[in-house]
Amino acid sequence: xxxxxxxxxxxxxxxxxxxxxxxxxxxxxxxxxxxxxxxxxxxxxxxxxxxxxxxxxxxxxxxxxxxxxxxxxxxxxxxxxxxxxxxxxxxxxxxxxxxxxxxxxxxxxxxxxxxxxxxxxxxxxxxxxxxxxxxxxxxxxxxxxxxxxxxxxxxxxxxxx
Numbered sequence: 001x002x003x004x005x006x007x008x009x010x011x012x013x014x015x016x017x018x019x020x021x022x023x024x025x026x027x028x029x030x031x032x033x034x035x036x037x038x039x040x041x042x043x044x045x046x047x048x049x050x051x052x053x054x055x056x057x058x059x060x061x062x063x064x065x066x067x068x069x070x071x072x073x074x075x076x077x078x079x080x081x082x083x084x085x086x087x088x089x090x091x092x093x094x095x096x097x098x099x100x101x102x103x104x105x106x107x108x109x110x111x112x113x114x115x116x117x118x119x120x121x122x123x124x125x126x127x128x129x130x131x132x133x134x135x136x137x138x139x140x141x142x143x144x145x146x147x148x149x150x151x152x153x154x155x156x157x158x159x160x161x
Contacts, residue, residue, distance in 0.1 A: 006065035010110050012053035013061050019068050020047055030093055056087050060110050062103050070094035072107035074114055079147055089125040116159045126152045
């Protein structure tokens with residue numbers, strides 16, 4: 001069965017722990033430049049801490065036909081240089097061959113729903129490449145800065161509540 005033959009599902013990573021190592025490898029490949037000293041085992045341990053479900057932190061995953069397509073996270077802190085900002089949308093990732101199909105938008109919306117259900121009024125994120133993508137989805141610019149030698153944009157979104 002191909003992934004496109006089944007409906008898209010968005011679940012808590014906590015409910016699909018067998019996918020944790022695969023997601024950790026994908027994240028490590030995608031964002032290793034931000035944490036060049038972090039090992040894959042450390043990333044796995046961090047994902048385990050961030051996969052509680054229905055709380056902060058949590059991780060949601062998109063699957064189709066049992067195939068992992070992507071993830072998004074709700075975390076207390078995502079930038080060590082900005083401990084004053086909380087909470088964050090983080091870890092939005094869709095496997096390249098499944099991009100441009102609305103999966104990232106669905107993952108983001110799910111995290112926004114989770115935050116709203118927890119009474120969180122505002123979410124933040126940082127991105128080095130996708131500020132226009134987020135702006136089209138209602139996120140607004142906060143500031144540009146350098147984080148771990150990469151130029152990033154911090155954005156925020158006020159949630160309906």
